[in-house]
Amino acid sequence: MLVHFTKMHGTGNDFLVLDLVSQSVQLTPEIISALADRHTGIGFDQLLAAEPPTNPEADFFYRIYNADGSEAEQCGNGARCLAKFVYDKQLTPKRKLTFQCINGLISAELLPDNKFKINMGEPNFSPEQIPFRTPTQEDIYRLGGYPTDDQTRAAADIEFIPVSMGNPHAVIQVASVSDIQIEEIGPWLSTHPVFPEGANVSFMEIEDPGRLQLRVYERGAGETLACGTGACAAVAVAQHRQLVSSTVDVAMPGGQITVQWQGPNHDLFQIGPAKKVYDGRIKI
Secondary structure (H helix, E strand, C coil): CEEEEEEEEECCEEEEEEECCCCCCCCCHHHHHHHHCCCCCCCCCEEEEEECCCCCCCCEEEEEEECCCCEECCCHHHHHHHHHHHHHCCCCCCCEEEEEECCEEEEEEEECCCEEEEEEECCECCCCCCCCCCCCCCCCEEEEEECCCCCCCCCEEEEEEEEECCCEEEEEECCCCCCCCHHHHHHHHHCCCCCCCCCEEEEEEEEECCEEEEEEEECCCEEECCCHHHHHHHHHHHHHCCCCCCEEEEEECCEEEEEEECCCCCCEEEEEECEEEEEEEEEC
16 A cells, blocks of 8 residues: 655654554554665654544554564654644644653643644653662662673673653763763663663763753664653753753754753653654555
């Protein structure tokens, strides 16, 4: 069948976006991974779909699939793109939207100058809710046994803080994001047994209380140019440790977003752009 799609990106994190309200498509992991191939398919970090909601409080069901075909719980950059998509495609006239995700509801607001504000909910540091396997809850966790590429050195310890932004994250503070082994540490920690559902791994460099640099290895996708939930997780962790202010600009290889959090018992917000690249059709 011939499927209509839109290619979009949020600060370089790129997506194939489908309207599954007015068209019906049977997606499988094999189909998704084939479409994600940047040489023989369309190429993207995640596939996003707008579906009819099952929750009466929601405007759309927001479905997210990684490039390997696995389903993800949340995607912050994708939420901004989906908000622009459903509005531009006239699937809704509303500028304030509620999306149903597999882990609950989030809200999106269309702002001037092609900016979108997403209420990501409150960050969750509870190991059971992330989920993260640990006998006791700690401020910082340390995992030993990371294999180094130096035969003369013992296996290294990795320090990180796990948090959920609707999906699991591990945040590592580093001196410089330009000097990290993201393609080695990222998949090692992302698939470690302490994360039964896997995790996105964020490497955070704090420049000052209002700005940080970030690189993210996303489960099921690898390093991406930007990760919205990764930016939110990094700010949540940094503020939890009283290292940043309540409003932080997060710079990633693909661009910058702003994250706002007043601390515990408050929802966290992210503000950033969303851009359409092109519309297309493909036979599936």
